Amino acid sequence: MKSVMPFLMFQDGQAEQAMNYYTSIIEDSSIINIVRYGENEVGDEGTVMNAIFKLKDQEVMCIDSNIAHQFNFTPSFSFYLNCDTEEELRVVYEKLVDGGTELMPLGDYGFSQQFAWINDRFGVSWQINLP
Known part of the structure; x- marks a missing residue:
């Protein structure tokens, strides 16, 4: 079956x-599959050659890049994560902002009850919303 899914390339084995x-802070999430580099392969042994994880109903693919890139x-x-409750939003927000950077602090911007935009500790960007 063909599909389209987000793809995240991490550097430094992250x-x-x-x-x-991510799967520990977002409800209904799990790691589906991890394939690791083995001994004498092009990537560092034990790092992620290819993995798929699920955040709610969205599958995401990721890798550890074995090449140093000039971009991230x-x-x-x-x-973009729509939360069901304010409690869920606050828990996710607090965990993602820890070690990250707020692009738009948690607040009421007129288009939802609460919203925040964050770059997390890995540099991945999240928009967290309570409709």
Whole structure:
């Protein structure tokens, strides 16, 4: 079956750490599959060659890049998470902002009850919303 899914390329071997972090703070999320580099392969042994994880109903693919790139994540691509309750929004917000950067602090911007835009500790951008 063909599909389209977000793809995250992590540097410095952070893919598994990020997957574990995201699936621990977002309800109904899980790691589906991890394929690791083995001995004498092009990537560092034990790092993520390819992985798929699920955030609610959205599957996401990620890797640990074995090549040093001059670019990283940008806020022009972000995950947009609609939360069901204010408590869910606050828990996710507090965890994602820890070690990250607020692009738009948590507040009422007129288009929803509460909204925040954050770059997390891995540099991935998140828009968190309570409709």
